[in-house]
Amino acid sequence: MDYKQVTQCRVCGSKRLTKYLDLGMMPLVNALETRYDAVSPKYPLEILLCESCSLSQLSIVVDPKVLYANYPYRSSISSTFKRHCRHLGEKLYAMFAQHESHRPKPAVLDIASNDCCLLREFREVGFIINGVEPSTNLMPTLDELIPVTNDFWSEKLAKSTSYVMDFITATNVFAHVDDLDDFVLGVKQALAPKGMFVVEVPYLKDMLTCGTFDTIYHEHLSYFTFRAMKTILERHGLTVFMVEQVPIHGGSLRVYASKHSYPVDKSVGDLIRFENLMGYGMPKGYVTFVEDIEDNKARLLKLMRAIKGKKVVAYGASAKGVVLLNYCGLTKDDVQIIVDETPDKQGKFSPGTGIQILHPNTMEAVHPDFILMLAWNFFEEIYEKTKHLESVHIVPLPSLRVVV
Numbered sequence: 467m468d469y470k471q472v473t474q475c476r477v478c479g480s481k482r483l484t485k486y487l488d489l490g491m492m493p494l495v496n497a498l499e500t501r502y503d504a505v506s507p508k509y510p511l512e513i514l515l516c517e518s519c520s521l522s523q524l525s526i527v528v529d530p531k532v533l534y535a536n537y538p539y540r541s542s543i544s545s546t547f548k549r550h551c552r553h554l555g556e557k558l559y560a561m562f563a564q565h566e567s568h569r570p571k572p573a574v575l576d577i578a579s580n581d582c583c584l585l586r587e588f589r590e591v592g593f594i595i596n597g598v599e600p601s602t603n604l605m606p607t608l609d610e611l612i613p614v615t616n617d618f619w620s621e622k623l624a625k626s627t628s629y630v631m632d633f634i635t636a637t638n639v640f641a642h643v644d645d646l647d648d649f650v651l652g653v654k655q656a657l658a659p660k661g662m663f664v665v666e667v668p669y670l671k672d673m674l675t676c677g678t679f680d681t682i683y684h685e686h687l688s689y690f691t692f693r694a695m696k697t698i699l700e701r702h703g704l705t706v707f708m709v710e711q712v713p714i715h716g717g718s719l720r721v722y723a724s725k726h727s728y729p730v731d732k733s734v735g736d737l738i739r740f741e742n743l744m745g746y747g748m749p750k751g752y753v754t755f756v757e758d759i760e761d762n763k764a765r766l767l768k769l770m771r772a773i774k775g776k777k778v779v780a781y782g783a784s785a786k787g788v789v790l791l792n793y794c795g796l797t798k799d800d801v802q803i804i805v806d807e808t809p810d811k812q813g814k815f816s817p818g819t820g821i822q823i824l825h826p827n828t829m830e831a832v833h834p835d836f837i838l839m840l841a842w843n844f845f846e847e848i849y850e851k852t853k854h855l856e857s858v859h860i861v862p863l864p865s866l867r868v869v870v
């Protein structure tokens with residue numbers, strides 16, 4: 467068996483876990499198939515709420531080696547994300563200059579550095595860069611001169627290195643980690659005394675208020691409230707001194723923590739108060755979200771029925787796209803192809819649907835009537851690339867809209 471059942475909360479250890487969502491059986495979103503008729507293995511996709519610390523978490527953990535040994539996703543495909551990383555680099559550089567003005571270059575370690583998108587941007591800003599990344603296919607070439615360790619992050623790995631980092635960044639990886647204690651202990655080990663840990667995760671608030679259920683899949687083990695994030699970091703002696711909400715990936719939390727006692731920003735207390743007000747620690751805080759999912763599905767299916775027989779191409783072989791297609795039961799009868807700029811995805815088939823993934827230039831010949839935006843989080847960027855086709859764009863989430 468390549469997965470295990472969750473019996474206690476990974477943040478606080480409580481066994482008071484209440485199931486509030488069941489999306490049925492779902493294939494692994496990045497396990498792309500090489501044949502259209504392949505039968506993709508499916509796994510239960512359910513969310514449990516910890517009523518003690520307010521962490522939402524999947525009911526199972528799929529073996530990370532199965533999920534990440536060969537990982538097709540490349541962060542650098544999106545120029546929006548590149549810009550996001552550049553802004554973060556500039557911001558952290560300015561913070562460093564304020565506190566450590568006598569040293570020229572801060573050192574950063576990016577955990578789960580993927581294809582080094584963030585590290586390249588940070589190097590341009592003036593950082594000394596280092597990465598850790600478990601997927602072998604994402605290692606930079608030697609001539610790129612980016613030191614990346616090919617491994618999962620852990621306290622053991624941190625101890626085996628001589629890292630003393632001014633910054634450790636973890637964007638879109640914390641929600642993927644089962645053993646958060648070990649991860650945070652590793653961060654603490656590798657941080658300089660005044661170093662900052664900067665972690666970004668999709669924010670539960672945005673998922674709930676926008677009904678974006680397609681960000682729920684087996685890679686995302688946790689769906690963080692700020693309270694849960696603060697609990698796990700502070701348990702290991704990292705004080706959270708600032709929090710921001712950033713728009714990337716449909717709405718994310720960016721949390722700053724350190725071993726050093728930086729003055730605690732007002733944002734920390736404000737967000738905790740907001741979450742208490744919203745009742746995120748109680749199952750009844752999730753009822754509307756569950757209803758919204760059904761409504762979103764029904765609205766999309768109604769539209770897809772109305773355009774049956776038209777040429778429909780989906781843009782973005784995203785992880786979330788696999789969830790949307792499978793949960794709504796859409797197949798190649800509804801969506802003829804998916805296009806995506808990621809070389810490792812092209813020629814493969816989307817799991818559970820048998821829809822082929824091709825290079826976006828295929829659309830020039832197809833002239834689709836409709837483009838279904840499976841990467842709705844990058845709508846503006848993709849729209850600029852597709853508007854000349856004069857197709858109607860369907861944006862399924864946060865709420866269904868049709869752009870003519």
Ligand code: DWN
Pocket residue numbers: 539543544545638685686715781782783784785786787805806807808811841843844847848851
């Ligand atoms: O946490 C995760 C997030 C950050 O990234 C992972 N577990 C997996 C992944 O999720 P996703 O696949 O849903 O992420 P994206 O970035 O929304 O996926 C967009 C897809 O669209 C990618 O395959 C790249 C593609 N794309 C493209 O071909 N042209 C994207 C843009 C913006 C484009 O212009």
Ligand code: ZN
Pocket residue numbers: 475476477478479480516517518519520521
């Ligand atoms: Zn908990």
